[in-house]
Amino acid sequence: MNKLTLLLLSLFIISCQSSKQTTELDAGIPAWVKEYPVSDSHYIGIGIADRSTHPQDYIQVAQQNALQNLSSQIKVSISSQSVFLQMDREYGYEEDYKSNIEVKANEILEGYELAGTFTQQNEYWVYYRLSKQLYQETRTARIQEAIEESKYFLNKAIMYYTPLKEKYIYYVKALDVLEPYLSEPLKTEFDRETVFLGSEIIARFRSYIDDYQIFCQSKKIKAMIGNSVDRIKLTVQHEGNRLADIPLITSSVFLELKDLSQSTDTNGVFITSVPKIKSVETVQKIEVGIDFQAWLDEGSDSDFIKKLFKGIKTHQINVPVYVYTPTIYVQTEEKHFGKDENGSDLRFAVESALSEMSFTPVGNKNDAQIFLTVKADTRKGIEKKGQKMFTAFLDMNVQAKDLEDRVIFSKTINKIKGIQLDFEQADNESYQQAIKEIKKTVIPDFVNSFVKD
Numbered sequence: 001m002n003k004l005t006l007l008l009l010s011l012f013i014i015s016c017q018s019s020k021q022t023t024e025l026d027a028g029i030p031a032w033v034k035e036y037p038v039s040d041s042h043y044i045g046i047g048i049a050d051r052s053t054h055p056q057d058y059i060q061v062a063q064q065n066a067l068q069n070l071s072s073q074i075k076v077s078i079s080s081q082s083v084f085l086q087m088d089r090e091y092g093y094e095e096d097y098k099s100n101i102e103v104k105a106n107e108i109l110e111g112y113e114l115a116g117t118f119t120q121q122n123e124y125w126v127y128y129r130l131s132k133q134l135y136q137e138t139r140t141a142r143i144q145e146a147i148e149e150s151k152y153f154l155n156k157a158i159m160y161y162t163p164l165k166e167k168y169i170y171y172v173k174a175l176d177v178l179e180p181y182l183s184e185p186l187k188t189e190f191d192r193e194t195v196f197l198g199s200e201i202i203a204r205f206r207s208y209i210d211d212y213q214i215f216c217q218s219k220k221i222k223a224m225i226g227n228s229v230d231r232i233k234l235t236v237q238h239e240g241n242r243l244a245d246i247p248l249i250t251s252s253v254f255l256e257l258k259d260l261s262q263s264t265d266t267n268g269v270f271i272t273s274v275p276k277i278k279s280v281e282t283v284q285k286i287e288v289g290i291d292f293q294a295w296l297d298e299g300s301d302s303d304f305i306k307k308l309f310k311g312i313k314t315h316q317i318n319v320p321v322y323v324y325t326p327t328i329y330v331q332t333e334e335k336h337f338g339k340d341e342n343g344s345d346l347r348f349a350v351e352s353a354l355s356e357m358s359f360t361p362v363g364n365k366n367d368a369q370i371f372l373t374v375k376a377d378t379r380k381g382i383e384k385k386g387q388k389m390f391t392a393f394l395d396m397n398v399q400a401k402d403l404e405d406r407v408i409f410s411k412t413i414n415k416i417k418g419i420q421l422d423f424e425q426a427d428n429e430s431y432q433q434a435i436k437e438i439k440k441t442v443i444p445d446f447v448n449s450f451v452k453d
Contacts, residue, residue, distance in 0.1 A: 030118050032127050043135065045070025045112070045128040052122045062126040070128050071109055074135070111138050143181045147188050147197055150174045154190070154201055157208070164238055165245075165295055171205040172299025172309060179302055206312060213237045214248070214288055214317045217269070222322045224369075226450030229274040229321060234288055235264065242268025247291040254279040255286060255321065277323055278451035280358040286319040325359045328400075329368035335377035336427050337392075346374050346396075349435040353443035370408070372400045372446070376434060378418075378427045392418045392426035394434050398442050409449050411442055 031037075037044050047065030049058040112130040119125070156162055157170035178186060178198055186197040217233035236246040247263040248270045256278070260271040272286070292314070296306050330350045334343035350372065351361040362368050374396065381391030394416040400409040416437060418429030 029120070030116055030127075032116060033118050033120075033125055039129070041133070042129040042131055043070050043073045043112075045073075045130075047126045047128075049124045049126075050122055051124055058124050059126075062124050063128075066126040066128045067109060067112070070112060070130060111135060143184060143186070146177050146181055147186060149177045150197060150201070151188065151190055153177070154197075154204070158191075158204060164243065167208060168292065168295045169299040171201060171208065172296060172305065174201045175308070176300040176302060176305050179305055202312070205309075209312060209314050211239050212290055212315050214290065214315055216288075216317065216319045218319075220322065221320070222324065223274070223277055225277050225280055225323055225325050228276055231260070232272050232274070232286070232319065234270040234272065234319075235268045236270070236290065237268070244268055246270070247294065248272075249289045249291045251287045252285060254281050254284040257286065274321065276451065277321070280323065280325055282323055284321045284323055286321065287316060288319060289316040290314055326369040327360045327362045327367055328354060328370045328372050329363075329365050330354075330361055330372050330374070332374040333376070334374075334431075337378055337380060337423075343431075345431055346376055346434060346438065349438045350374060350443060353439045354447075357443065357447045359447065370400055370402055372398070372409075374398050374438075376431075378430050380423055381426075383423075389419055389421065390423045390426045392420075392423060392430045394418070394427075394430035396434055396437070398438075398446070400446060409446050411445060413437055413442070 032046065036046065045066040046069055047062045047067070049062035049065065051058045054061045109130075111134045112128045114127070115129045116127040117125060118127075151174075153170045153174035157167050157174060162170065175182075175198065178201075182198055188195065188197050190197065190200060213236070215235045215237065217235055218231070221229055221232065223229050234248060236243045236248070243264060244266050245263050246268075248259075248261075250257050250259055250272045255274050256276070258273050258275050260273055261269075264270045277284070292309075296309055299309075300306055330347050332344065332347040332350070333340065334346050335341075336343070354361050365371070376394055376396040378392045378394045381393060383390070393414075395412075395414045396416065397412045398410070399407060402408050413434075416430050416433045418426040418431070418433060420426040420429050
């Protein structure tokens with residue numbers, strides 16, 4: 001036997017040994033690991049965990065992964081009679097509901113069995129399966145149990161003598177127990193009629209909630225900018241009866257509100273207030289609604305169920321507050337180097353600036369609520385022989401008083417400078433600079449004095 005023949009024979013023997021070892025190794029790997037099982041009778045779930053990544057809890061991780069894999073195969077179809085479709089047409093909850101269905105499917109999964117485990121190096125495998133027939137039978141039984149529990153709560157909710165708060169909570173509980181099955185029609189007998197239970201709960205809840213009405217007891221609210229509105233009285237009624245212990249929510253785009261009540265008192269009255277009106281908007285609205293959040297929290301822990309009930313519109317009102325600005329009589333004393341020439345440039349500037357900021361200047365003192373006086377006088381700067389430019393300084397005081405002769409605003413600006421070719425032109429320039437100060441700072445400061453804290 002030559003050397004080449006001997007070499008080929010050795011390679012053949014090594015190849016046979018290697019093939020035998022591989023076959024023996026493959027023989028130890030379960031078929032469900034080699035290839036994902038397909039079954040007409042069972043849902044299959046296979047999970048893997050890395051033992052080096054999860055040294056303490058790799059078994060639990062693999063089990064959880066297997067159950068998630070199993071539940072992902074269970075497709076829940078949405079019935080055309082389900083309450084979900086009814087609500088989705090109004091509020092668009094499809095994406096929320098689909099994700100919620102997947103979560104609930106994991107939470108209520110039962111009846112599955114362990115079909116095998118396998119360990120290979122750092123990998124730990126788990127194989128679960130669930131009989132499709134058993135799953136359907138179990139789901140049907142659970143739906144029926146949930147329907148009966150839901151009807152119990154619904155009966156409590158519609159009983160005449162059930163307190164209103166408890167009615168609300170029972171309605172929420174009635175839908176809450178059905179949450180995993182809201183994709184189903186939930187057809188049943190209730191109150192001697194055949195109903196789709198989810199839709200029946202929502203319909204009856206709407207009828208109940210529509211009987212809550214909010215009223216404003218305060219007459220037409222009018223207030224001047226800068227003033228407060230001390231007591232705005234609100235009441236809540238249900239079927240014409242005033243209710244105590246009903247929390248309200250108040251809000252406004254423009255108004256800062258201070259609620260003086262946490263809920264309606266024994267007379268059914270809730271009081272809110274406006275510490276100070278700070279906007280010149282002529283109509284400023286207070287939005288008022290009933291705060292059912294605490295009741296909702298008692299009825300359900302589910303964010304999805306809470307979102308459904310929050311989406312059902314309840315009675316709200318807008319309380320208008322009619323805001324007006326004070327009428328202002330403007331008078332000026334405009335002197336030029338100590339001489340009063342009965343000028344009116346500053347008065348026109350003040351009245352124009354007030355109008356631009358939604359305040360109302362008037363020409364008759366008897367129509368005024370505020371009297372605004374401007375006193376201005378100029379003085380010459382240093383005069384030197386041969387100078388080509390001349391300077392004038394204007395000193396100005398602005399003061400506002402109310403009808404009771406109280407000073408409500410005062411501002412003094414000195415040395416407003418005007419520089420020109422002679423004193424007369426410098427005097428005129430200083431008045432032009434004063435007009436700019438009136439528009440830029442004086443009147444804005446005056447207006448802000450009404451709204452600042």
